[in-house]
Amino acid sequence: MLDGLPPSQAAGAVERLIAAYRGDTPTHAPILRDRADVAAYAAYRMPATFEAVRSALGAFADAVPGWVPGSHVDVGGGTGAATWAVTDTWAGTRPVTVLDWAEPALALGRELAAANPALAGARWQRARIGSGLDLEPADLLTVSYVLNELTESDRTALVDAAAAAARSVVIVEAGTPAGYARVIEARDRLIRAGFEIAAPCPHSAACPIAPGT
Numbered sequence: 001m002l003d004g005l006p007p008s009q010a011a012g013a014v015e016r017l018i019a020a021y022r023g024d025t026p027t028h029a030p031i032l033r034d035r036a037d038v039a040a041y042a043a044y045r046m047p048a049t050f051e052a053v054r055s056a057l058g059a060f061a062d063a064v065p066g067w068v069p070g071s072h073v074d075v076g077g078g079t080g081a082a083t084w085a086v087t088d089t090w091a092g093t094r095p096v097t098v099l100d101w102a103e104p105a106l107a108l109g110r111e112l113a114a115a116n117p118a119l120a121g122a123r124w125q126r127a128r129i130g131s132g133l134d135l136e137p138a139d140l141l142t143v144s145y146v147l148n149e150l151t152e153s154d155r156t157a158l159v160d161a162a163a164a165a166a167r168s169v170v171i172v173e174a175g176t177p178a179g180y181a182r183v184i185e186a187r188d189r190l191i192r193a194g195f196e197i198a199a200p201c202p203h204s205a206a207c208p209i210a211p212g213t
């Protein structure tokens, strides 16, 4: 995917993405704007987001042995790291839908997925996360490294839509105090909607970890 991309352009895209992801400012336009951005994302960041999601899914699978998702929706899925992690965690095929507002990311995700037979039927669809977000019912819904790019109201809309549409929700965020706060906010909201926590914490009571520690 990097063939044909001048090294200086790839390096420039990586620098820009690092700066964008270091900030916590919600974005009002896609950060992944073009082919150089998404190729850079797939090369320098996607392997790490894949591993983080795979680790979270592994903890989930251990907590709910024998359960296999019959369908998967990946919201803010970008180039599809979470779809690869799901197919790596549970064998077999299932309907997969990837939603994102960045068309270049979906296009590259679709190209990469051609190498994964379990993603052969995946649908890569343009969607904007917000109050109008319409989610189809799914056994498993993943939200990986997305909450930090959303405004508070869009985060709330996404978690509420996820709670209404999915049987299980896996959220992955950066392991920073701000990322922890966003996970706890979503966790509390999902519990109020009737969800039980499977992993990594083994209970649905209030989290005893004090924010910022």
Ligand SMILES: C[S@@+](CC[C@H](N)C(=O)[O-])C[C@H]1O[C@@H](n2cnc3c(N)ncnc32)[C@H](O)[C@@H]1O
Pocket (backbone or CB within 6 Å): 027, 030, 031, 032, 046, 049, 050, 075, 076, 077, 078, 079, 080, 081, 082, 099, 100, 101, 102, 105, 127, 128, 129, 130, 143, 144, 145, 146, 149, 150, 154
């Ligand atoms: C850091 S990337 C994570 C991509 C993928 N989930 C992963 O783990 O590698 C954040 C993704 O969220 C998408 N995103 C951010 N805000 C969005 C919004 N309001 N509506 C739809 N997608 C959004 C971006 O386009 C991008 O693909």
